[in-house]
Amino acid sequence: MNDNIQAGFFLQYPDFTLDVDLDLPGRGVTALFGHSGSGKTTLLRCIAGLECASAGRLVVNGEVWQDAGHFLPTHRRPLGYVFQEASLFPHLTARGNLEYGMKRAAEPLDRAALDHVIDLLGIRALLDHKSGQLSGGERQRVAIARALAVKPRLLLMDEPLAALDLKRKQEILPxxxxxxxxxxxxxxxxxxxxxEVARLADHIVVLSKGRALAQGGLTETLARVDVPIHLGEDVGAVLEGTVGERDAAWHLVRVDFAGGGLWVRDTGLPLGHRVRIRILARDVSLSLAHQDDTSILNLLQGAVTEMADDTHPALTLVRVEVGGTPIVARVTKRSVAALDLAPGRPVWVQIKSVALIG
Structure with a gap:
């Protein structure tokens, strides 16, 4: 079986056109990211079969759900769908909502698998409660369990945390x-x-005005300088690593990744724990030599691989490979000239701030 999802759709409205051709991994989390009106939900609805594109092709891990001569209706697509609102049946308990989901499935989860999902989502103590007795985060966890109870081959989640306040979002993300x-x-x-994207995604599709601006692995795509992805307030890189050492005296831990190690604030995570860290381009500077007399703890050796103009004419985005891991720095064009930066140039990367995101 092919381990990928091929999704190509053309759908035209009077004021909006969706035109995408995607080849996505058939495992892990793919984030569909973009501003309001970029086409994220429309694309998801096409994949679910809730919108019928005039030209569409969808193949999920080798199984054709839609092409020129075939359209599998939504109720026959083996998928789970989680909406912004939990949409639980108010007259049923959490357990009743799960059982309803299982009844509509051709091949629902067996009892052991369902118990595993219940434990993963931490809802066992909520099973006999009706939705009105649950918090927003609890309702959404039950809704996710209901979507999983149908034993989907694909799980679609449409901004499942958008209706929650910050506290509830932080509660459900783990x-x-x-x-x-x-x-x-x-x-x-x-x-x-x-x-959410930085913490959860393995792969990302960045949508703008109905088209895919960029797509690929999260780390590689966010580090592109030819099409800078502003994931929030700035361009930056997301790296994966493990907690390798604790400096209890200074309340720091070292996160080890393919390019070396980075010291960050100690939040109590155990040694060996997998984490993600985010480094904003504005917090990265470059030098040609190792600097000893600096307050910056994180100094890494790398080489420039790519450069591109930033949004302001005074600035340049510089991509540096550190042991095979890409990091992006924002520097002035004056500094580019002074350091004679160019692809292949060895540099020291100085990282002022690192955010631990999960």
């Missing part, structure tokens, strides 16, 4: 990370939240 780590179900996750 459960989504558990699903990412433990379930082998490809997930398409619509979001305009940089934090």
């Amino acid at each position: 459960y989504l990370e558990r699903l990412h780590d433990e379930l082998d179900i490809p997930m398409l996750y619509v979001s305009h939240s940089p934090d």
Whole structure:
């Protein structure tokens, strides 16, 4: 079986056109990211079969759901769909909502698998409660469990945290990370939240005005300088690593990744724990030699691989490979000239601030 999702759609409205051709991984989390009106939800609805594109092709891990002569209706597509609002049946308990989801599935989860999902989402104590007795975060966790109860081959999530306040979002994100780590179900996750994308996504599709501006692995795509991706307030890189050392005296931990190690504030994570870190281009400077007399703890050796103009004519985005890991720096053109920066030039990367995001 092919381990990918091929999705190509052309759908035209009077004031909007969706025109995409995507080849997505058939496992992990793919984030559909973009501003309001970029086409994220429309694309998700096409994949679900809720919108019928005039020209469309959808192949999920080798199984054709739609092409020129074939359209599998929504109720026959083996998928789970989680909306912004939990949309639970108010007259049913959480358990009743799960059982309803299982009844509509051709091949629902068996009891052991459902118990595993219940434990992953931490809802066992909520099963006998009706939706009105649950918080927004609890309702959404039950809704996710209901979507998983149908044993989907694809899980679609349309801004599942958008209706929650910050506290509830922080409450539910760890459960989504558990699903990412433990379930082998490809997930398409619509979001305009940089934090959610940075924490959850393995792959990203950046949409703008109905078209894919960029797509690829999260780390590689965010580090592009030819099409800079503003994930929130600035361009930056997201790296994956593990907690390798704790400096208890200074309340720091070292996160090890393919290019070396970065010291960050200690939040109590155990050694060996996998984490993601985010480095904004504005917090990175470059030098030609190692600097000893500096307050910056994180100094890494790398080489310039690519350069591109930034949004202001005074600035340049510089991509540096550090042990195979890309990092982006924003520097002035004056500094580019002074350091004679060019692809292949060895440099020291000085990182002022690192954000631990999960």
